[in-house]
Amino acid sequence: MNFEEMVSKLERFWEDEGCTRLFPYDQEVGAGTLSPYTFLRVLGRKPWKAVYVQPSRRPADGRYGENPNRLYMHHQLQVIVKPPTTDIQDTYLRSLYLLGLKPAEHDIRFVEDNWETPVLGAAGVGWEVWLDGMEVTQFTYFQQAGGQEVPVVAVEITYGLERLAMFVQEKKNVYELEWHDGVTYGDLRQQVERENSIYSFEQADIEALVTMFDLCEKESQRMIDKKLITPAYEYLLKCSHTFNVLDARGTVGISQRMAYLARVRRLAYGCANLYLENENHE
């Protein structure tokens, strides 16, 4: 089963479970959680069911396209079910069936792993799912978002698509994955990985990025003041990614680092409060 087939099977599965299938958010994010489809929609009381692929950039994890497991950008399949159904774990296991992974033929385990994104004031309780020892999914019950306890819990299921594909295709090197028949992951991604690694480790213009961060922060705050959530949040995402590049570049001192994170968090809280305010008005 090639990569794209695997992804469409999973997407189709969750569509049949009532999830709205969305396209990846068109901005750089560090994880599917940062997409407004998750971060904003888990706030408040409104039900929400969605599935989407989210390319996720972690500049510091880049390895010039040379490491078989580590990537500047990987792909997550994000599922949000709010409120969770009582058989959500079994539903997840059924989704693995589709990929030919049957519990009786493997060791599938839910191992405690609680997740936290301080930059968003978000935290959850859950597991990493082990498939014969390999973590292939993060399974989380949101408990807090935007710094507050969530009134209605959402389940977030994040499939690590490369990991899962490597398991299904029995490949030890991510670049050897079949994306499309005859087209490998390496064909599509290796050069991009190399270039982005060079950029974020060696070439990124620090001064320009620092200025960009300041500008985006200002614009996000201005939009928070105007009560325009979407542009405010989109500029927050730009801040977050700019910071990640600066961080990978290795120039952010330790106290600066805390300060940057606090600045992004302030914007996140601002957006979260606006979103909740809006919902209360409805």
Add this chain to the structure above:
Amino acid sequence: MSDLLIEILTEELPARFVDNARAQLVEHVTTHLDESFVGHGDVRGFSTPRRLVVLAQNVKEQTDARTTEVKGPAKASSYDAEGNPTPALLGFCRGQGVDPADTYAVDVAGKSYVYVRKTVAGQKSSELVEAFLPRLPHEITFPKMMHWEESGFQFARPIRGLLALLGVEVLHWEIAGVQSSNTTFGLRVGKPKPITVTSPEDYMRRLREAFVIVDPAERRHLIEKQADKLLKPLGFKLGDNMGDLLNEVVNLVEYPSVFLGDLPKTATELPESVVRSVLQQQMHSFLVYDQNENVVPHFLSVRNGLTDFIDTVRRGNESVANARLLDAAFFIQEDMRVPLEAYVGRLDTLIFMDKLGTMATKTLRLERLAACATVYASVRPEEETTLAAAVHLSKADLATSMVKEYTSLQGEIGGVYLSRAGGSPDIVSAIREQYMPRSPSEDIPATKVGRLLGVIDKVDTLTGILGTGFNPSGSEDPYGLRRAGNGIVRTIVESRESMDLETLVKKAVEGYQATGSLPHPEDLQQRVLDYLKGRITQYFKEKQLTKEYAPLENLPVVELGSIPERMQALHEAADDAVLVTLADSHRRIQNITKGLPAATSLPADLLLTDPEELVLRRAAEAAAPRILLFLAARKYPEAIRTCEELAVPVTAFFDRILVMATDERVRSARLLLLCYLKYILGLVCDYSKLT
């Protein structure tokens, strides 16, 4: 009579919570049965990662009829002046369904109250059990809880099923939107199929058929047996101290199947601590050793499920282990391109703790503390040199890729890198041992310099955290305060090495003042010492030595290292008849000199004239220098025997002498003599606390 079975079915509970939750469930069920007067036999707990189960045997169908007394209003307010029942009494009687004429009075703490005696008819046990069932899940607490449905009920993980059977009777209860039923689920293998159970025995049988072994002791035994069967023929074995990991694995599986996996050759070339970390911490698998205690390129792991397709599971685990070990090998190779010293310069990019600066400033503070080690510890010159070198490099490994990836290997990796680069073995050991003891079951550092480094590092951490204004309370230990405190106490007590903690803490406070400021420096030295005092008390309590520690509790914290020997000496002296007299004397001295400071010199001879006080003065004068000498030489049995010589003269003194004489000068001389005795006895221990 029939058995009572209760099951709470959940999504996978964190392994570390399971044992404790099971014990809580047993305790609460027992209490509820007893408080409802339901007769029962043994109450046993079972558990798997997905269920908490309790089985109470021989539960009586009905409670016996019993009489009970109910307390009413005070007698004074129960009758008016004419002796007629007041509304208060009438109301009480109505509530209890009795006639006022059937009440009687009982004195409670000097006051008279109206009582009635009532007969409570036998009740059906099933109804009493149903009454307490919904309370059970509320009563179980976990270190971390969550909510998942609209009622906001909190548990460790979502509850997905409830079951209670009293014999064949299905009991009804409900919690967090879950209704009880007579069904449960087995091991996750195929599509989940509910299993209907008809009785407690049937539950055990049906679950076993569905590949769930509910008894953790049995799973443990099975794992041990299967491991033995795989390893013995090959001449291999598991390492020592596998208990914690085994407990964890027992709580990760419902049905264990052990398998042996192969490791790449790299595994035997990597430091053992690294392989252990990858396998044991990340993969919950066991390292395997040959008879000479060498790691062999295999690992033992436990699958949750049957042996069908176990080769697939094995191959999967092997490739994960392989990828991780290769990763580790790569990190080590990259890290070692520069010497450990080079990482010291990168410590200013690592924060020590919020508000407490970076690891670079921590290193500076530790270097200051090491430089004055002779002030608070007895250190030989060569140890001083080793300590200085070790302190300088102690935190360097925190900046390596390997420790960033495997934080639990801090200290270990610094030691490995330095040793591979040909560093001095003494420095290597000290760096390796600095974080010991990391858990109650781990030993303290084996080398003197390792212990010194460990203690000053922990004192620095403790001082810093308390200096941020953090107030330690409750069961959480978010900053590792308790671990640091316990580490200091254990290192000193178990090594029996003297260390002047008062001075060390004072220096640590000064260190923070020199390298930056603390938000809450007020009374910091005292607060740190008080915290340590609390840890010392706790340490002896956990060793079940509270009684033995009581006479030593008031010794200055400087004497911590001598406490085991003093305890031993007191234990040996316990049969001395005179010790009882001495304890009594010490108590009398303390009572009469209450509020007066201990005196370090004797009163002038002139003022003491009665024979008994002269005898006591002379005895004290003769004993004191010997006691001081024995203490200096840590000869505690001799010091105690010398104190015992004072018991008879003190008794004679109290029998014949009126301390509170009318002549004020005489009175103060006598008190001063007793204050001196208080001082000299107190140097050894507080005999009055002997029981």
